[in-house]
Amino acid sequence: MSHPRRPPEALYFVSAFGRDEARILEAIEALAEFLGAVTFRSEWLPFDYTDYYLEEFGAPLRRAFFFFDLRPQEDLVEVKHRAYEVEKAFSHQGRRTVNLDPGYLLLPRVVLSTFKDFAHRIYLGRGVFAEVTLLFREGSFRPLPWTYPDYAAPETLELFNRQRGLYKRRLKTLQPSETSS
Template structure:
């Protein structure tokens, strides 16, 4: 319901894709903790950005989602092709918007530089 505020958060610590179910279960517990009268006051959609894709975690099945474990599915929303992230037919409109795609492209460049530093042994 209104008013709706959307915030995107990124973290410096890199995760492994297999950590996504545990992260989603944790964010589910936060949503429950901060709910009022059994209604969510916050909606947390954890995911990860790789050089190739933006993947979110969800607790809802759909044919295009891949089951991970513990009732959590991987939900692919953006693919990197032709020099930019591109939305898919099921991508939520906000994730497919130009400002979010630009943000993901910038984050990808930062990730790419960081991975290159790590590869050459120059990671902080």
């Protein structure tokens, strides 16, 4: 029989894009009031994998990943709602100027949060769904059939593999009482 136990804390991140890097940084700073300080920011890359956001945001779009400290996995619902509130606060004339997509990394997977339901997503509560988008197999994160193309890109996989290594080392430094109860 299995028994309930506390899972390890997750490494939270936010994928952030928009047209104005300074505006994105301001939005991340606002979100950091809840999430804590940014521990790592990826390089800025063009976000041109889809035309889905073109009407709302225009072009060109720039994107970076921002990583934060460890948090309980169950915080994902609240983190998604906080990101949504920051997006609304940074909107102009009813249109977002920044897109903030939170998720978290664990040793075996990368999980995204969304307000959109789909067959492969699990409902968490308060309108938030979770999606496993990358699995760690054979020494690397691997995309799944539904993984967004930007998350399946080699540079994104490399970024998450590097962050996984740092996360693994961080877990080893925690006291046993901090990783399970």
